[in-house]
Amino acid sequence: MPEIVFAERAGVGADGHPRPTEDHVVVLDNAVLLLDGATSSDPSLPPGGWYAERLARRLADDLRTTPEADLTDVLTTAIAVVTAENELRPQRSPSSTVAAVRWLDDRVDALVLADSPVIGFGGFGTDGVDVVSDDRLAGLRRRGMLQTGADVRRRRNAHDGFWVAEAVPGAAAHAVKRSWRRADVDAVLLASDGVSIGVDQYRLFDWGEALATTRADGPDAVLDAVRTAEKQDPDGERWPRPKRHDDQALVLVDFAACSRV
Template sequence: MPEIAIAERAGVGADGHPRPTEDHVVVLDNAVLVLDGATSSDPSQPPGGWYAERLARHLGDGLRAAPEADLAEALTRAIGEVSTENQLLPRQSPSSTVAAVRWLDDRVDALVLADSPVAGFGGFGVDVVSDDRLARLRRRGLLQTGADVRRRRNAHDGFWVAEAEPGAAAHAVRRSWPRADVEAVLLASDGVSIGVDQYELFGWPEVLAIARTDGPDAVLDAVRTAEKQDPDGDRWPRPKRHDDQALVLVDFTSGGIQGLP
């Protein structure tokens, strides 16, 4: 069994006030799940955290019952179950990212849907499993309004995310590594990965080194410190001063990784 270390921290709402985290972490016997519920601007919808919690529960139950199931198929079933159970309609429902890592005797599988990445480390070097479709749309200025987001959500000219369309799971980014080659894996919500992708505070090898040496909370601290130094988003424009944060280290070795910090 790998050693697993988890750090979580709530962010603030769009109004700047504290509120419960919408990130959810599930640890199973042979898998870890990180889900990040999307904050909705529609008050008539349940919050993203409500959806992420239910999806995490259904996906976790499915993988407990079938530990070797195909991850995308398990996610497809879980999205369908939550949608049916709660009478959710496509493009009119809350949504969530999904990052999943599952280890078997012969391999380690990773699945990423929307912007909660997974970074694998081992004999293959550093392999970041990320879904950049949302980021590309934002860079092109195509997600300016709530209507833009709804129109491009789970659409072939847009991005894919867990919502009320089970078929979205088939569009997840996936990776499998030989089990013997994997030494550690990180799963992060975008409140952490923004420190790599946008703030450029560190690279993924440095995130691993900090998480191993000082614990995952130290990575969260570094991101929060940077945000406090840019309270109005002048250097790093962002919708919220502090997003929810979740970081999980799955360490398959007792020592450091050769060739990495």
């Protein structure tokens, strides 16, 4: 069994006031889930954290029942069930990212839907690092195509937009997936965008350095580094962002831990 450690920290709302985290981490016997509920500006809708918690619970239940099932199929079913149980409608539903890692005797599987990446370390990828990321949302932001709430709704779960867990079960088919030979995997990180921003935008460290810090000082040390940078840029002048501090979640699944003991 790999060693698993994680840290979570609430951010602030778009109004700058504290509120509960909308990130959810679930650790199972052979899998880890990380979901990041999207903050909604529509008070008539349930919050993203409400949706992420329900979807995470359903995913966990299904993976406990069928631990070797195809991850796309499991996610498709979970979205459909949560949609039906709560009478959710496309474009009028809260949404969430999904990052999942599942290990079997011969392989490790990863699935990413929207912007919560999974990073594999071991005998594969470039320099032993394989970043499993869904860059469609970031690409739209860079091109200025998500300026308003209406822009986001129009491009959510659309072929000219981005894909996310919401009230469209078919979105699961657009997830980014990877499978590695288990013997090749040293460790895996799962991160919400409140952590990955430290790599992708702030350039505070790369993923190899994030792994080393997590192993040496715990995942909270990585969260601290991101928060420290944000406190030094409170108004978003250096790093424009919608919220001063986003929710943060970071999970390390360390397959090499036993060999280091």
